[in-house]
Amino acid sequence: MNDHDSQVAVRPYEADGIRELDNNLPSWWVGLFVFNVIFGLLYFVYVHGLGGPSIAKEYASNLAQMPAAGGGSSTDPDDAKNVNSIIGDPNAIAAGKTTYSANCAPCHGVVGEGTIGPNLTDNFWLHGGAPDKIYLTVSNGVVEKGMPAWGPVVGDKKVREMVAYVVSLKGSNPANGKPAQGTEEP
């Protein structure tokens, strides 16, 4: 104990030589406390009385908004086969083109003619030219050959749209097309 004892309010009790000051709580703390109590009451009424969404419902609706397969890539062969339904869909092709221009053009050329990566407009494929094969290549990448895995980056929906776009390029025969790589597929 020191000289200040006489000037500050101190609680009258003492335990093992420890005493407690008797200050008012800071007003910001009291304000937060009051705010939290009022907020808690209102929230209780909102969720339990007025039908506001429960945490479980909010979770379910957030999950439902995520792209298929939880937002990431999919290695499920059934998912790959389902990509056929999007082939030829003009909206998917247009959306796929936008994603392609932003992510793929540096390596595959503005119209798929090929630069670092192979030409995507010819009939020759390193990893298969069927939609489900293209889906797996784009989603999972060929990382050791410099083709990134796009599923985790852009999400499953955009991968599917890009498959529709890549398939639509077939036979477009752009200028400066990169020489064929891989095996010919009809």
Ligand code: HEC
């Ligand atoms: C950093 C450069 C790079 C980027 C960016 C890139 N790719 Fe590739 N891509 C490659 C390379 C390199 C290969 C060839 C891999 C191999 O040799 O096995 C390839 C292969 C492919 C193939 C298989 C071609 C075949 O002959 O089987 C497809 C399809 C493909 N890319 C689509 C895409 C799409 C769609 C995007 C954009 C989302 C993209 N790529 C972005 C480098 C890239």
